[in-house]
Amino acid sequence: MTTTATRPPAPLPEQRDRSVLTRLQHLLHAQATIGPAVVLLVAVIVFALLSERFLTPGNISLILQQVAVVGTLAVGQTIVILTAGIDLSCGAIMVLTSIVMAKVAAGTGLPGLPALLLGFAVGTLCGLLNGMLVTRLKLPPFIVTLGTLNVFFAVNLWYSGSATIRGTDMPSLLLWTGQTINIGGTRITYGSIMLVVLVAVMAFVLKNTAWGRHVYSTGDDLEASRLSGIRTARVLLSVYATAGLIYAVAAWTLIGRIASASPQAGQTDNLDSITAVVIGGTSLFGGRGAVVGSLIGALIVGVFRNGLALAGVDVLWQTMAVGVLIIVAVSLDQWIRKVKA
């Protein structure tokens, strides 16, 4: 650092010769979504070779529909996990808000838009409650959301009277997400399109706003963020509330997908959304990852299940494949985190 001011500094010795493996580690460290994107691409190619039906417009449309609900949940789950939290209650919030939207509209004749907005408000409030418990009572997010998962699910059963609300009793706006438009011969639901838009917006916000940076740094090192003048409690509160709102959007997609609102729907969607986030390269330890990765993660799960089914593989082996993917993804994350200069 003494006399090299006039010419560009020499590269650090460690950076001169790197093995292929180290370079790969650095690449994955800088771009966490590359790994999942490659896995998705390879999976699509392999399944397309295994089955002629895999790449048909009808099948692609089916995969996208199957992925839309969990993918939307995964967007909210991603921002929570980026803060080193976890949200087990996302599925319960989704089901509760879907019941609220549908029952209010079907029972009181409230038009579609106010019913929808009411659902969004309920979802946001549920998320806010999670955030308050995490920031005020300083409870671990796992425990908070394990508790609220049961609370929200019970409220959902009570409010719905354990009865499913049929789509024919609802205003058409609530079912709009299940409608399709034809894009290049493939019928795409509005729910799937909404997911892509949501991912794009969230990716933009996380990358380009101070709030996005604070989400990452809060998850990365809470104390360092606090000392840097970030109001970390406020960041966490806003993250859980925003996640709640996104789960309400997922509820809208869910109603369109199953053309009804069922209090028993989406029971395992909370774990499926975490699966999508983890396979998508976001670290469970917080501070590292991207929302685009979670969309890819959801697609990987969808493609694996669909492709293996088309290849005639039993559903139990599909489940095992997803399990192996999770372990591989987390091991990869651990390895990437050990990156050195």
Next chain:
Amino acid sequence: MTTPVLQATGLVKRYGKVTALAGADLELLPGEILAVIGDNGAGKSSLIKALSGAVVPDEGEILLDGEPVSFSTPIDARKAGIETVHQSLAVSPSLDIAANLFLGREKRRSGVLGSVFRMLDRQGMREEARRQLDALGIMTIQNPGQAVETLSGGQRQAVAVARAAAFGSRVVIMDEPTAALGVRESRAVLDLILQVRDRGLPVILISHNMPHVFEVADRIHIQRLGRRKAVVDPKSVSMSDAVAIMTGAMEPPQAA
């Protein structure tokens, strides 16, 4: 006599039955490096926390350029121009260098992109980060877009020091900046501290490392039992005498 940049008089801080500060004084003169040394429990940390806004003293007064100030949070102290480099560094490892320099006070783009879409001025922040690193002669860091977790301990320290130097307009406080570093890295950080001083910013340096203290400090504040025991000149007092005063084995010379 010149007005001290930062002056504390009669600071008292009690934690239950424990008195951490028992009427402590401190004076930081313009353009100097004031080292603060003291045994464990002498009240160094409490003194520094009071000056950086991390704790609120029960009694006493803090003057900044002769004006009384009171800080209830570290943000208040920062706004007044006092930057602290914490021992834990307070950097976010997964973010890049530029993002860390501006963490908590990001710059937004001008116009609609900034005001409506809240877009960050990434380019501007990177350039500013580059300038700050260059100004301090931190040449081993090549790219402000590099993630902090890929840096060595000394380089991370350099990032934290650069942040303090960039935003500190009045005072920079450094808490044990060389404690976790090797010989070569310590050397580089000591050079950085001298550079910050040479740019006109007075520095308060807390350290346990006597050779480091004696190398860079202009004056040495010796803290003992919650009070300022003495202020000595490193050129006229030996290292062993300073330690003796610090531990109470020797009384300080009168003309301190």
